[in-house]
Ligand code: HEM
């Protein structure tokens with residue numbers, strides 16, 4: 001071998017090693033993938049200890065008055081302080097001073113009217129998530145309710161800053177109100193675990209993070225006939241992850257901390273903000289005493305971006321029976337050993353604690369995380385014995401939608417992309433604008449929407465629930481049963497949903513419910529006629 | 530360094546053409562780097578399609594470095610030809626790849642994935658072929 005060839009051979013070997021390292025290192029370091037699309041925001045305070053404080057159930061709101069058709073409620077959006085940490089109190093934005101907000105319980109056949117008063121420093125918008133609501137009460141993202149006290153807003157509001165870039169932020173507002181607004185909820189819909197939360201354009205993420213979310217539990221005769229566990233056996237559980245600052249306040253990586261002008265979050269948090277303190281109904285890692293009976297647990301993932309995989313450890317001897325989801329009861333119970341839940345989704349389950357010995361400590365774990373966030377809350381079984389409950393084999397009659405009945409198939413792409421020269425998120429290549437209509441649908445018709453995702457995108461449609469008919473080349477997944485209003489799209493996934501449009505004519509939005517994606521423009525309009 | 534293949538002595542033929550060794554090494558280094566960077570684009574695409582957001586940033590940043598490495602390969606291809614009496618093919622090959630990769634980047638930003646992905650695979654194949662050719666022992 002000539003010296004030149006030896007040198008070449010050595011060079012080839014060197015190049016091969018370089019190539020192996022240059023490719024192998026990034027390859028191996030990224031093999032695991034991610035359970036949630038988002039970036040952890042570490043708290044600047046020691047995280048509170050787990051399983052010390054009791055679980056609380058948000059108060060049920062009493063109507064201010066009622067007449068033959070309608071129950072009237074009053075909710076004030078207000079700053080409040082809550083003891084989340086053992087140390088300093090945490091300032092929150094709340095509905096009626098509590099986080100979660102007060103629970104509204106409604107029954108099909110009676111209209112609910114809620115008068116919201118905005119005593120917060122910034123404009124608000126309320127959306128009843130999962131509600132079959134006329135457009136003027138649905139909380140369109142620019143239907144602002146301006147603060148009763150405009151001083152903060154007037155001080156910080158800078159129109160110049162808002163009209164920067166490409167005019168996406170020039171919107172002054174849609175159908176706005178000063179101080180208060182009454183939402184009319186006909187609630188002509190099946191019994192379901194609904195929730196209400198802030199929906200202000202560009203600022204939903206920080207507003208919900210600060211506490212603007214509450215349950216709305218809707219009932220109907222079909223559900224009542226099942227005599228499901230109720231009272232203290234019917235537990236709405238709102239799971240949220242949050243991060244806290246050293247002074248006890250909530251930490252959030254806003255570009256504009258006044259939450260008035262420039263939307264968005266710093267750096268890779270545009271992928272989603274993940275907290276490192278797990279709250280259930282506003283309490284970090286709470287404990288609950290459970291009697292040895294069957295509980296109805298209504299799980300709501302109200303995290304901005306975090307996906308959850310919930311499991312009881314040790315597992316309940318009789319398993320977990322899912323009876324409902326976003327838009328109401330399933331046709332029949334579905335058994336699970338764990339529950340996967342994307343942001344905004346609900347799973348309504350029955351768990352029989354009677355198989356556990358008194359004194360057993362059961363941890364609700366989250367298998368999508370390995371840190372402290374791998375735990376959610378704890379149940380401690382006592383020796384109380386409520387009446388045994390037998391899970392019915394049929395729950396509700398839901399006429400299945402048929403793909404053959406679809407009048408059109410539409411395709412929407414949920415992907416990363418530029419928004420006003422910043423990293424953002426697009427629906428079919430377009431950032432949200434109140435003036436761009438992505439779909440015109442006819443009420444009374446059924447459509448197939450094919451949804452493609454690059455990352456995790458929990459896609460939510462207002463007004464009309466849907467059924468998942470396919471994921472990739474497969475059928476629906478284990479948590480897709482029943483009527484959904486939010487689908488857990490996973491990276492690279494392509495899913496088909498069947499939507500029956502029904503309700504009220506007008507303009508509605510559909511969007512990603514990773515709230516940082518939503519705020520960074522992953523939203524679009526449809527008009528129903 | 531102005532001695533080129535063109536000016537080498539016509540009388541003594543190719544065997545005695547002045548053949549400097551360093552230009553081929555430069556070309557080998559730049560084209561190998563380009564091939565690794567391009568291949569890693571597929572690695573990063575796989576990662577962000579598994580939900581890892583920073584991999585998308587890497588995919589985008591590495592697009593620039595890939596284009597830069599190919600631009601550098603154009604220069605080293607010229608050097609190899611001129612100063613190292615190298616073959617003719619590296620220059621047009623590097624120029625073509627530069628154009629394809631620039632197009633690839635554009636299509637990436639425009640999310641024209643139906644073209645972006647097959648073109649990405651093609652770019653990787655071509656770069657690997659070019660790298661293999663560059664590493665062929667020269668007499
Ligand atoms: C030479 C190779 C490549 C270059 C220069 C390149 C460049 C780019 C660029 C600049 C983007 C836009 C990123 C952004 O919007 O932030 C992009 C997106 C993308 N690339 Fe590539 N790419 C290459 C190869 C590949 C390959 C081989 C694949 C797949 C096998 C791929 C898959 C994708 C996908 C799926 C997107 C869309 C990202 C999304 O939906 O968010 N690319 N690429």
Ligand SMILES: [Cu+2]
Nearest residue numbers: 457512514517
């Ligand atoms: Cu999203």
